[in-house]
Amino acid sequence: MSTGQIGGQPPNPRGIFGPKKQGREALLNALVLLGLVIVPLWAVMADEPFTITLVTRAVIFALAAVGLNIALGLGGLVSLGHAVFFGIGGYAMGILAWHAQNYVPLFEWPVLFEGTKSMPVIWAVAVLASALAAFCIGLLSLRTSGVYFIMITLAFGQMFYYFAISWARYGGEDGMSIYVRNGFPGLNTLDPIQFYGLCLAALLLGxxxxxxxxxxxxxxxxxxxxxxxxxxxAVGLDPLRLRLLAFTLSGAITGLAGALFADLNRFVSPTMFSWQLSGEFIVFIILGGTARLFGPVVGAVLFVLMEHWLGALTEYWHIGFGALLLLIVLFGQGGVIGLIAGKARAHD
Amino acid sequence: MTEILSTRGLCKAFGALTATDDVSLTLRAGEIHALIGPNGAGKSTLIAQIGGALSPDRGQVFLDGEDVTALPVPARARKGLARTFQISQLAQQDTVLQNVLLAAIGAARQPWRFWRPALSDAALRGRAEAALTRVGLEDHAATVTAELSHGQRRLLEIAVALTLSPKAFLMDEPMAGLGAEGAARLVPLLRDLKAEAPILLVEHDMDAVFALADRISVLVSGRVIATGTADEIRRNAAVRAAYLGDAA
Known part of the structure; x- marks a missing residue:
């Protein structure tokens, strides 16, 4: 048995628009990318900084889900604990920046290190720390499969969540505020569009x-x-090792997204470790389409838009969102991309 | 003759049930050695021990003179043991070519490559396509495996094993579910393959076994009760009594 059940090509043969829609997925992907460039640029000219923040949020969530999609979409590993890596990325930023802004050395031996406000350093730490965590969690959990794997990853998520709550030095339940966004050489990251450009570049690399x-x-x-x-x-390869590396890479990318998310909000708290967030990452992928390159992007953008629009109408917006998710899962098993573009080709 | 694959005194029990009882078999270079026996004789358990999925309670498995008893399945595959499955084990959503490419990647020990597409690697691809041509599936390279007929899937199973350029084949009922006509088409292919590497063949299709096998071993209740040529097995009284019945 493979680990987990979700993933792979959707069974929906043609999509609701009929046969021969092979080129549609590429077109859809291009349109999504175009939207991610044009909308923020429009927002700059229209002086709508909030729109930029909204799109930045969507892009960061998309990157987190792109990371998860390596484990879930390619490896079939349904991890309900990916918020662990998002949170580790967030706390990597929070801890490094907190020490720097408060002039409290992080450690004095072997060299004095007072934390940093440099994004590249923070990102490297976030990626390495979350990759290490993913490697260890993977080593312990990948021997199980199916629902046991889901439960073990969930359990790890809860462990990190409650640890963060009790970690008084770094804010405990209240989290930490970072007063000024961290810097990137040559850019003014306080300018929303410049920070957005960094996040979009990270998503494109992912x-x-x-x-x-x-x-x-x-x-x-x-x-x-x-x-x-x-x-x-039987051909001489070890599935466990393949999955372990996939899980590690996956965690590293989600960790990078966590560092960016923390910098977007200039705030980290234990909710970055919450299992609800892990579930939302899975929802992004299912909503957009499993085994689709842009599935997590489409899913995350739709989620953030609905959170914003439906959330403005009613605080019970999750009901409407849940209904939509139900419809997508029931009638379009290839997610939104499957509905529009039809069946995925065997990846070639 | 050189022994490529052999077992020595293999024993395996599940509780009170002895599934493999002191089995010593040899597979020599250039031969097809068929393993037959009634349902429940312990063929699958034996195959699993030779392939490495199951460890024996006692006894050893040798591949090309080396004791591989302690090695897991992937390590035995890397040492040159290629198996096919009774129930096809293929990546159903992938294309036919991708399934043989997987074997080429395994054989070349190159799974840790992350950037260049497997399809544009001429060495991997050449190896995979050669195996497809050998079994006659070259026109279906781009077909999604789930869309193949049952017979084509059986051929693909063999092509995957062939891509490994193994020292020995371990074939678990390659003709399962094929029918007389399909089985007849596999016979010349297997006869052709044994020159490349000897085949330990577990098979229910008696016509195919007697047409193909250089030697036959008969397994009954976990024990090998006879080993010999097709004629010897046909004449063997114990075999007739225990397995073939008087009709044979």
Missing amino acids: LLLHARLRRAPFGLALNAARQAPERVR
């Missing part, structure tokens, strides 16, 4: 990595390990 990975020997083997693990073993 998408590029996913696109290359799925066609490379590693992606092919990982994808086969989800469908026929016995076969993968």
Whole structure:
């Protein structure tokens, strides 16, 4: 049995618009990208900084889900604990920046280190720390499969969540505020559009990595390990090791998204570790379409838009969102992209 | 003759049930050695121990002179043991070519490559396509595996094993579900393959077994009760009594 059940090509053969829609997915992807460039630029000219913040939020969530999609979409690993890596990325930023802004050394041995306000350093720490956590969690959880895997990843998520709540030094339940956004060489990150550009660049890199990975020997083997693990073993490969690396890469990307999210809000709190957030990452992928390159992007954008618009109408907006999700899952098993573009091709 | 694959005194029990009882088999270079036996004789358990999915209680498995008893499935595959499955184990959502490419990636030990598409690697692709041509599936390279007929899937199973350029084949009922006509088409292919690497063949189709096998071993209640050529097995009284019945 492969670990988990979700992932892979959707069974919906044609999509609601009929046959022969092979080119539609590429067109849709291009339109989504175009929207992610044009809308924020329009917002700059129209002086609507809130719109930029909204799109930035969507792009960061999309990056987190692009990370999860390596484990879930390619590896079939339904992790209900990916907020762990999002949170680790967030706390990497929070801790480094908190020490820097309060002039409290993080450690004095072997060298004095007073934290940092430099994004590249923060990102490197976020990526390494979340990759290490993903490696350890993967090592312990990937021997299980299906619902047990979901439960174990959930349990790890709760462990980190409650640890963060009780970690008084770094704000405990209240979290930490960082007064000024961290810096990036050559850019003014306080300008929303410049920070947005960084986030979009990170998302594009994540998408590029996913696109290359799925066609490379590693992606092919990982994808086969989800469908026929016995076969993968019989050709001399170890599905466990393939999945462990996928899970580690996946956690690292979600960790980077966490660092960006913390910088967007200039605030970190234990909610970044919450299992609800882990669930939302899965929802982004299912909503957009599993095994679709842009599935997490479409899902995250739709989620943030609905959170904003429906949320303005009623605080019970999750009901409407839940109904939509139900409809998508019931009638369009390829997610929104599946509805529009039809069945996914075998990745070639 | 050189022994490529052999077992020595393999024993495996599940509780009170002895599934494998002191089995010693040899597979020599260039031969097809068929393993037959009634349902419940312990063929699948034996295959699992030879392939590495199950460890024996006692006894050893040797591949090309090396004791591989302690090695797991992937390590035995890397040592040159290629198996096919009774129930096809294929990536159903992938194309036919991708399934053989997987074997090429395994054989080349190159799964840790993350950037260049597997399809544009000429070495991997050449190896995979050669195997497809060998079994006659070259026109279906781009077909999604789930859309293949049952017979084509059986051929793809063999193509995947072939891509590994193994020292020995371990084939678990390659003709399962094929029918007389389909089985007849596999016979010349298997006969052709044994020159490349010897085949340990577990098969229910008696016509195919007697047409193909250089030697036959008969497994009954976990024990090998006879090993010999097709003629010897046909004449063997114990085999007739225990397995083939008087009709054979």
